[in-house]
Amino acid sequence: MKAKASSSAKQKQVKSKSRVRDRGEVFTAEREVNNILALTQATSNRYWRFLEPACGNGNFLEAILRQRLDHLKQDKIEWHKKNREFSVLKVLSTIYGVDIAEDNISECKKRLQGVIFDYLPKKSSKEFLLAMNAIMETNLIVGDMLNGKDKVFFTEYSTPAKGLFKRRVYALTDMEAGIDKAIKDYPTVSYKEMRNGE
Numbered sequence: 209m210k211a212k213a214s215s216s217a218k219q220k221q222v223k224s225k226s227r228v229r230d231r232g233e234v235f236t237a238e239r240e241v242n243n244i245l246a247l248t249q250a251t252s253n254r255y256w257r258f259l260e261p262a263c264g265n266g267n268f269l270e271a272i273l274r275q276r277l278d279h280l281k282q283d284k285i286e287w288h289k290k291n292r293e294f295s296v297l298k299v300l301s302t303i304y305g306v307d308i309a310e311d312n313i314s315e316c317k318k319r320l321q322g323v324i325f326d327y328l329p330k331k332s333s334k335e336f337l338l339a340m341n342a343i344m345e346t347n348l349i350v351g352d353m354l355n356g357k358d359k360v361f362f363t364e365y366s367t368p369a370k371g372l373f374k375r376r377v378y379a380l381t382d383m384e385a386g387i388d389k390a391i392k393d394y395p396t397v398s399y400k401e402m403r404n405g406e
């Protein structure tokens with residue numbers, strides 16, 4: 209299936225004057241997103257972790273996910289029917305976004321979900337949908353990256369073998385202090401059993 213162009217061109221750049229004034233909320237247009245990404249290595253390795261600390265409603269995250277899934281589709285093994293769902297989840301699990309505005313994060317989740325369904329047009333398994341939601345819950349979060357860092361936590365997803373995820377949760381304040389210590393360590397699970405917080 210041909211990948212759809214990013215839908216961000218249709219996204220408004222400004223929601224309201226008060227949001228621009230209070231939070232500097234002006235979203236980046238699609239052309240600038242693509243130009244900026246072309247200058248970075250954000251998409252050169254589809255499994256490098258990418259965090260956007262003020263992600264808005266996901267202009268950059270959507271473009272990165274699309275580009276990474278485009279690369280993934282070229283990989284015959286990863287895109288093989290039996291591996292595809294896990295491969296898509298693995299890519300999704302590398303993408304992180306934080307924003308102070310709850311509505312932005314919920315729009316961002318919907319946009320990334322829309323991208324995934326563009327690439328997986330057939331009905332996905334129930335287990336895949338639950339795992340996808342679990343990853344989105346941990347990776348796309350409402351938070352204050354200036355004055356509320358002590359309440360921001362990131363889940364690291366690693367993949368010890370095909371089909372399996374290991375999750376470790378880290379506090380942002382520890383990460384910034386160079387403390388490499390997980391505050392929570394989940395047992396390794398098949399993606400088919402992965403649920404939010406379990």
Ligand SMILES: C[S@@+](CC[C@H](N)C(=O)[O-])C[C@H]1O[C@@H](n2cnc3c(N)ncnc32)[C@H](O)[C@@H]1O
Nearest residue numbers: 231234235236262263264267307308352353354
């Ligand atoms: C200039 S917009 C950029 C949004 C997005 N990165 C883009 O390029 O389209 C800035 C974003 O930062 C968010 N923001 C403002 N203060 C923040 C804070 N203290 N912590 C996290 N996000 C914040 C706003 O809600 C807004 O979505």
